Amino acid sequence: MIHVLAFYLFAILVVSSGALTILSRNPVHSVLWLIMAFFNAAGLMVLLGAEFIAMLLVIVYVGAVAVLFLFVVMMLDIDFAELRAGFVNYLPFGLLIAFVLLAEIVLGIGLWSAGPIELAQRAAPVNPELSNIQAIGGLLYTRYIFLFEAAGIVLLVAMIGAIVLTHRARGGVRGQNVAKQNRRRPQDAVHNVNQPVGQGVEL
Amino acid sequence: MTAFFQNLGLPFEGAWLLSTIIGILVIALPLMLAVAMIIYADRKIWAAMALRRGPNVVGPFGLLQSFADGAKVFLQETIIPSAANRTLFLIAPIITFTVALIAWAVIPFQVGVVVANINVGLLYILAISSLGVYGVVLSGWASNSKYPFYSAIRASAQMISYEVSIGFILVCVVLWAGSFNLTAIVESQRGYYGFLNGNGFNPLLFPMAIMFLISAMAETGRAPFDLTEAESELVAGYQTEYSSMAFALFWLGEYANVILMCGLNAILFWGGYLPPFDWAPLYLVPGIIWFLAKILFFFFVFSWVKATVPRYRYDQLMRLGWKIFLPTSLFFVFLVSGFLMLTRYGGAQ
Numbered sequence: 001m002i003h004v005l006a007f008y009l010f011a012i013l014v015v016s017s018g019a020l021t022i023l024s025r026n027p028v029h030s031v032l033w034l035i036m037a038f039f040n041a042a043g044l045m046v047l048l049g050a051e052f053i054a055m056l057l058v059i060v061y062v063g064a065v066a067v068l069f070l071f072v073v074m075m076l077d078i079d080f081a082e083l084r085a086g087f088v089n090y091l092p093f094g095l096l097i098a099f100v101l102l103a104e105i106v107l108g109i110g111l112w113s114a115g116p117i118e119l120a121q122r123a124a125p126v127n128p129e130l131s132n133i134q135a136i137g138g139l140l141y142t143r144y145i146f147l148f149e150a151a152g153i154v155l156l157v158a159m160i161g162a163i164v165l166t167h168r169a170r171g172g173v174r175g176q177n178v179a180k181q182n183r184r185r186p187q188d189a190v191h192n193v194n195q196p197v198g199q200g201v202e203l
Numbered sequence: 204m205t206a207f208f209q210n211l212g213l214p215f216e217g218a219w220l221l222s223t224i225i226g227i228l229v230i231a232l233p234l235m236l237a238v239a240m241i242i243y244a245d246r247k248i249w250a251a252m253a254l255r256r257g258p259n260v261v262g263p264f265g266l267l268q269s270f271a272d273g274a275k276v277f278l279q280e281t282i283i284p285s286a287a288n289r290t291l292f293l294i295a296p297i298i299t300f301t302v303a304l305i306a307w308a309v310i311p312f313q314v315g316v317v318v319a320n321i322n323v324g325l326l327y328i329l330a331i332s333s334l335g336v337y338g339v340v341l342s343g344w345a346s347n348s349k350y351p352f353y354s355a356i357r358a359s360a361q362m363i364s365y366e367v368s369i370g371f372i373l374v375c376v377v378l379w380a381g382s383f384n385l386t387a388i389v390e391s392q393r394g395y396y397g398f399l400n401g402n403g404f405n406p407l408l409f410p411m412a413i414m415f416l417i418s419a420m421a422e423t424g425r426a427p428f429d430l431t432e433a434e435s436e437l438v439a440g441y442q443t444e445y446s447s448m449a450f451a452l453f454w455l456g457e458y459a460n461v462i463l464m465c466g467l468n469a470i471l472f473w474g475g476y477l478p479p480f481d482w483a484p485l486y487l488v489p490g491i492i493w494f495l496a497k498i499l500f501f502f503f504v505f506s507w508v509k510a511t512v513p514r515y516r517y518d519q520l521m522r523l524g525w526k527i528f529l530p531t532s533l534f535f536v537f538l539v540s541g542f543l544m545l546t547r548y549g550g551a552q
Contacts, residue, residue, distance in 0.1 A: 001216045028344065032291075033336075055326035056457075061365070063333025067340065067359050074344050131322055133383065178522070 003047060010043040028074045035066045052132035218525040226318040230307050237301035238458045239269035245458075245506050253512035279447040284346065287444065291345035296445065296452035298337030300463035306331040310466055311386045312475050313490040324385040326544035328467065329366070332422065335460065336362045338453070339424075339431060339441050354440035357517065358424065358431040365421040371532035372415045375539045377473050378404060385531055391476035398481050407539055412472035416504070416526055419464035421524065423457065424507035430517050461505060463499060469497035 017036040023031050038061045046053035130138065140148050193201060205322045213221065243258060243266065252259025258265035259314050260434055283292055309324040323326060343355020377383055379393035379402060403412040421428040432440030442453050464510040475497075476490030515523070 002219070009444050028291075032341075051321065051323050054327070055330050058330035059326065059333055064363060066334055067363060070340060071356070071359060073339075074355075125515075133323070176518075178519075186343065 007044070007047055010040045010047065013037075014042040014044065027076070028070065031066065031070045031073050035062055035070075038066065050132060052136060140184050206261065209454065217237050218310055223318070227308075230318060231304055234304070234307060234459060234462070235455070236503045238302060238455050238461060239273065240266075241462060241502060242272075242454075242458055244502065245509075247505040249508050249510045252495055273451065273522040276447055276451045281447040281449060282444075284348065284444050286347040288345040288347065289418065290445075293475050294447065295342035295345060296449045296456070298341065299456035300452040300459075301456075302334045302338065303456040303463065306460075306463050306506060307550045309385055310463070310470070310496055311389060311475065312533045314386065314390075316491065320384065320386060320420070325383045325388070328385075329370065331363075331368055331374065331398065332460075342453075343441045346441070346481050348444055350437045350439075351389045351441045351443050354431045354437050354443075357537070358441065361384070361424070361428065361430060361520060361524075362422060364521060365418045365528070368524060368528035368532045369415065369418045369422060369537050372418065373471070374533070375392060375408060375411050378536070378539050378543055379405070379408060385470055385475075389470055389477060392474045393477065394481045398479050401472060403472040407535070408472065408540060411532070411535055412468070414532060415470055415472065416501070418524075418528060420508065421520070422465050423460045425505055427512040428520055429514060430520060433514060452536065462502065465498045465505065466494070466500035469494060473497055 014037050017040065021030050021033040024033060039056060042057045042062075044053040045051070045057065054169060103181045195201060246268070247257040247265075258268035261267045261271045265377075281516070283289055306328055307317045308326050339358040339362075340355045343351040343353075344356070345374075346352070350480060376388060380388040382388060382391070392400055392402050395401065402408045424431045431437075432442065434440075437443070440449060445453060473479070474493075476494040478485035478488065478493050
């Protein structure tokens with residue numbers, strides 16, 4: 001009973017906040033609705049018994065990705081009138097994407113009802129006694145180790161690429177060398193001068 | 204407790220709902236009281252270290268100062284700047300406060316005394332603490348004022364940076380305990396060298412305990428990492444435009460977070476509800492007393508640091524997080540997992 005109530009609560013909130021993500025006029029509100037959708041999707045995953053994925057969804061998407069996203073959107077100076085003017089131009093393209101997605105959903109549901117999905121079970125049978133984390137870890141680090149490492153390398157390359165593209169050496173910047181500062185002693189920096197009257201200082 | 208209500212004739216759902224609500228109230232109400240008293244303690248410790256008296260007028264020894272402040276703030280008018288985004292401006296303190304409270308759901312006060320004893324308890328804490336940044340960012344943006352916005356920018360960068368190293372530190376503890384469940388983590392700390400309870404006594408994990416304490420200060424925005432509300436630069440940071448209860452919610456949420464971080468320090472590294480020594484007579488004292496004593500000790504450390512250490516410069520804060528804590532904690536993940544591989548899991552095969 002509680003499960004059913006919770007499911008409908010989360011499901012309705014996911015769908016409605018997804019809709020509001022597209023419909024709201026203010027981009028910052030859009031991002032916030034998106035975060036709401038992520039959060040409720042995590043709730044749905046908890047109901048499915050996939051608590052590890054749910055927590056990862058919140059930590060990675062809500063806690064890190066969406067924060068940066070929100071950040072960028074907040075800093076942008078967006079002209080809303082201009083945004084809305086482009087709506088008609090993008091309409092055919094948007095409709096095309098919507099149609100493709102709809103077709104995929106219909107196909108997916110059709111295949112689902114055609115018979116049980118055995119493919120995933122055949123590729124990697126899951127031991128029902130294991131907890132979420134152990135099951136995922138066991139698969140990721142044995143059967144799918146190369147795919148997993150390859151994904152890591154792709155991310156590393158993307159990160160290096162982003163740094164190379166944005167990094168530029170700027171002149172006139174005085175970097176701070178903390179180790180050098182810590183090594184500095186009073187006797188290196190200060191010395192007494194016995195200064196004769198009426199002459200300039202020789203340093 | 205669910206079973207108790209079921210015996211009274213309620214169906215399972217009703218009994219579960221009722222017992223969960225009671226559990227939440229049993230934690231949340233004393234927590235609010237604790238926050239009020241800990242604010243008083245913070246001011247007293249800070250005052251004593253500055254050779255001042257601190258609050259000493261309201262009630263005996265000024266004990267009721269926080270309640271007087273609460274009443275004052277409660278009776279004030281809530282001022283919303285006309286240029287502010289009204290809804291988000293009011294939602295932001297609610298987010299901060301709620302997030303600070305719901306993290307307590309998985310904290311074990313004693314064996315079995317926990318609202319939700321879930322398998323992924325530590326991940327839940329990480330997830331919830333990563334939500335805390337939204338309260339700050341939203342308040343900064345919704346205030347439509349420059350100082351709160353600067354503060355929001357600083358806060359989000361700071362919290363994300365230190366979450367990374369906190370994540371690696373937690374991985375070390377999880378590797379050692381073999382579980383994400385907080386009760387299991389506490390139980391795994393019994394009997395170091397036959398008489399000590401606590402991961403902090405383990406030479407491989409002790410550096411992590413120190414780093415976690417410092418990262419916790421940065422994560423909660425306490426001095427010396429209180430760049431988000433640096434009064435010399437940003438007036439009061441993200442709280443600048445707030446007044447009345449909205450301001451009080453920020454205040455309460457911040458201190459509830461600080462207590463939570465002290466509790467996490469105790470649970471992850473210093474044995475949680477276990478006595479510090481594995482000696483039978485010490486177990487006669489209830490575990491919750493040990494846990495609260497450890498929380499108070501760490502809160503004293505937090506106040507001590509606040510009273511004695513000057514504020515970091517922003518670029519040095521980032522340097523500490525990314526260039527020192529991140530590589531060190533990553534190195535310790537390798538070290539701990541390598542050590543466990545050699546000893547507990549039978550070496551390289």
